[in-house]
Amino acid sequence: MQPTMQADVQAFYWCLFVIFLAVVFSFIAVLITSANRRREREAYYRSETLKKIAEMQTEGANHALELLREQEKLLLRRKREGRVLSGLITMAVGLALLIFMVGHLGNHGHGVFLIMLVPIFVGAVLWWYGRTMAVGE
DSSP states (O other): OOHHHHHHHHHHHHHHHHHHHHHHHHHHHHHHHHHHHHHHHHHHHHHHHHHHHHHOOSHHHHHHHHHHHHHHHHHHHHHHHHHHHHHHHHHHHHHHHHHHHHHHHTTSOHHHHHHTHHHHHHHHHHHHHHHTGGGGO
16 A cells, blocks of 8 residues: 555544544533423422422322332432442442452562552542432432
């Protein structure tokens, strides 16, 4: 291949890479926007439902309030489970990096091994918080 043709191919690949990045980040922006709109709509519907339930003083209103309380408990449980999962993932990444560095550096990089303990301890704190402290939320 000629040098100018190789440079043209390389420039073409860079252009494709830039276009790919623009498409990916645009897609992420659309996803985030639609998720936020959905959450706003759900919050609006929930507040309207609570207003209507507050105006009613019947047996059905009590059942509806109990259903809303159960939904709130489920939401808190999911958040707590997400914290536990994020802690476990962070610990696993730290442990994997530690194993990789031990295999890559051998006995030559003792300071690097101590740095790899940071994500392990951060993950442990997230896991501990999700299991113990976040129960009361």
